[in-house]
Amino acid sequence: MxxxxxxxxxxxxxxxxxxxxxxxxxxxxxxxxxxxxxxxxxxxxxxxxxxxxxxxxxxxxxxxxxxxxxxxxxxxxxxxxxxxxxxxxxxxxGVSTASAGLYEKDQLALPLPTSAPSARGDVVLVWGASTSVGSNAVQLARASGYTVIATAGRRNHDFVRSLGAEAVFDYRDPEVDRLIVDAIGHRHLAGTMAIGGGALTHALRIAGRTTGTKNIASAYPDPLTRLRSLLARVRGIRVTSIWGGTxxxxxxxxxxxxxxxxxxxxxxxxxxxxxxxxxxxxxxxxxxxxxxxxxxxxxxxxxxxxxxxxxxx
CATH class of the missing domain: 3.90.180.10 (Medium-chain alcohol dehydrogenases, catalytic domain)
Structure with missing residues (x-):
C-alpha cells in the first residue's frame, strides 16, 4: 500500500x-x-x-x-x-520507483533487465534493500547482470540475500561504509540506489572511496538532497532525486x-x-x-x- x-x-x-x-x-x-x-x-x-x-x-x-x-x-x-x-x-x-532510479536516462541509466542476463562484473549498491523499492531494485539490478551489494536491518539479511544480493550489511554498523568499500574491492561501482533516511550520507562516502560512475539515485524526499547534490559535484559525484511515477x-x-x-x-x-x-x-x-x-x-x-x-x- x-x-x-x-x-x-x-x-x-x-x-x-x-x-x-x-x-x-x-x-x-x-x-x-x-x-x-x-x-x-x-x-x-x-x-x-x-x-x-x-x-x-x-x-x-x-x-x-x-x-x-x-x-x-x-x-x-x-x-x-x-x-x-x-x-x-x-x-x-515499488517496481516503478526502482525502475526509475536504475534505468531512466537522468538517473543511473543502466541497461534494462532481461530474463537471461549476462554477468557484467560491476556492482550496484542498494542501500535500504528490505524496503519495497529496495526489494525490487535488488532483483532488477540482478536481472540487468549486475552484482548487488546491499544494506538492511540484521533480521532481514537472509531475505535480501534470497533476492539475489551477494552481500548484505547492517546499516546500523558503525563500520558499514568501510565494510561495503572492502566488499566492492577493485570492482567498479555502476551506481547506488540510496533509499531511506540517512542513506545519502553513506552513499556519498562510499562513492568517494570506490571507482566507477559515482552516480547516486536518491529515493528519499529530503529537502537537503538538491543542496547536497550540488556540493557533491565538486567531488565528481552525481546525485539525482527519483520520482517513482516517471x-x-x-x-x-x-x-x-x-x-x-x-x-x-x-x-x-x-x-x-x-x-x-x-x-x-x-x-x-x-x-x-x-x-x-x-x-x-x-x-x-x-x-x-x-x-x-x-x-x-
Missing part, C-alpha cells in the same frame, strides 16, 4: 486537486478494455500502477483506492496463475511492465517482494492500513482486499 498523505502531500504533489482518489498499487481482473488496446482481454489477471496522482494524469478514475480503477496499458502486466492478487499488489509503485510516461514503463515482468513472473526469475500482509477486507479498511503504515513496517507491504461481490457490475 502506497499513498502520499498528510502535510507532505501538498509539497510532493501540489498539482493534485479534489476530487481525487489516492493509491498506486492494484491487482485484479480486467473488467473492460478501451482506448484501442488489443494486448489485454476482459477477465485477464493483471497487476498495474494506478497513475491518478501523476502530474500529467491527475485523474480520480486512475486512483487505486476504489472498486474499479482505470490503469494505463503501458504500466500494466499480465499475471501468471502462480501469483495471487495479494502478492502482486506489492509490486507496482516510467508512466517514459519508455521505461512498457520496457518493465510489458516486456520484462510478465515473463519474469511466469518463470519465477522475479518474485513479488516484500511479502504482503493482509490488513483487512473492503475499502473501509484503507484508513486502518494507512495508520499502520505511518507507525512503520519492515520487509512487508500492507494490502487491503476487496470481496468479489463488491466488484460485480
Amino acid at each position: 502506497d499513498a502520499i498523505t498528510g502535510p507532505f502531500r501538498r509539497l510532493v504533489t501540489p498539482w493534485v486537486r479534489h476530487p481525487t482518489v489516492l493509491g498506486s498499487d492494484v491487482a485484479g481482473e480486467i473488467a473492460a478494455v478501451g482506448g484501442g488496446s488489443t494486448r489485454f482481454r476482459v477477465g485477464e489477471r493483471v497487476v498495474g500502477y494506478a497513475a491518478g496522482q501523476e502530474r500529467l494524469r491527475n485523474n480520480s478514475e486512475e486512483g487505486g483506492f476504489q472498486r474499479y480503477v482505470t490503469v494505463l496499458e503501458r504500466v500494466c502486466a499480465e499475471l501468471p496463475d502462480t501469483v495471487t492478487f495479494e502478492q502482486a499488489a506489492v509490486l507496482p509503485l 516510467p508512466v510516461q517514459s519508455p521505461v514503463g512498457p520496457a518493465i511492465f510489458r516486456d520484462f515482468l510478465p515473463v519474469a513472473l511466469r518463470s519465477g526469475a522475479f518474485r513479488p517482494a516484500p511479502a504482503p500482509k493482509i490488513v483487512g477486507v473492503g475499502l473501509e479498511q484503507v484508513p486502518r492500513a494507512l495508520a499502520a503504515l505511518r507507525k512503520g513496517i519492515s520487509a512487508t507491504k500492507l494490502v487491503v482486499t476487496i470481496p468479489a461481490e463488491d466488484i460485480t457490475p
Whole structure:
C-alpha cells in the first residue's frame, strides 16, 4: 500500500486537486478494455500502477483506492496463475520507483533487465534493500547482470540475500561504509540506489572511496538532497532525486511492465517482494492500513482486499 498523505502531500504533489482518489498499487481482473488496446482481454489477471496522482494524469478514475480503477496499458502486466492478487499488489509503485532510479536516462541509466542476463562484473549498491523499492531494485539490478551489494536491518539479511544480493550489511554498523568499500574491492561501482533516511550520507562516502560512475539515485524526499547534490559535484559525484511515477510516461514503463515482468513472473526469475500482509477486507479498511503504515513496517507491504461481490457490475 502506497499513498502520499498528510502535510507532505501538498509539497510532493501540489498539482493534485479534489476530487481525487489516492493509491498506486492494484491487482485484479480486467473488467473492460478501451482506448484501442488489443494486448489485454476482459477477465485477464493483471497487476498495474494506478497513475491518478501523476502530474500529467491527475485523474480520480486512475486512483487505486476504489472498486474499479482505470490503469494505463503501458504500466500494466499480465499475471501468471502462480501469483495471487495479494502478492502482486506489492509490486507496482515499488517496481516503478526502482525502475526509475536504475534505468531512466537522468538517473543511473543502466541497461534494462532481461530474463537471461549476462554477468557484467560491476556492482550496484542498494542501500535500504528490505524496503519495497529496495526489494525490487535488488532483483532488477540482478536481472540487468549486475552484482548487488546491499544494506538492511540484521533480521532481514537472509531475505535480501534470497533476492539475489551477494552481500548484505547492517546499516546500523558503525563500520558499514568501510565494510561495503572492502566488499566492492577493485570492482567498479555502476551506481547506488540510496533509499531511506540517512542513506545519502553513506552513499556519498562510499562513492568517494570506490571507482566507477559515482552516480547516486536518491529515493528519499529530503529537502537537503538538491543542496547536497550540488556540493557533491565538486567531488565528481552525481546525485539525482527519483520520482517513482516517471516510467508512466517514459519508455521505461512498457520496457518493465510489458516486456520484462510478465515473463519474469511466469518463470519465477522475479518474485513479488516484500511479502504482503493482509490488513483487512473492503475499502473501509484503507484508513486502518494507512495508520499502520505511518507507525512503520519492515520487509512487508500492507494490502487491503476487496470481496468479489463488491466488484460485480
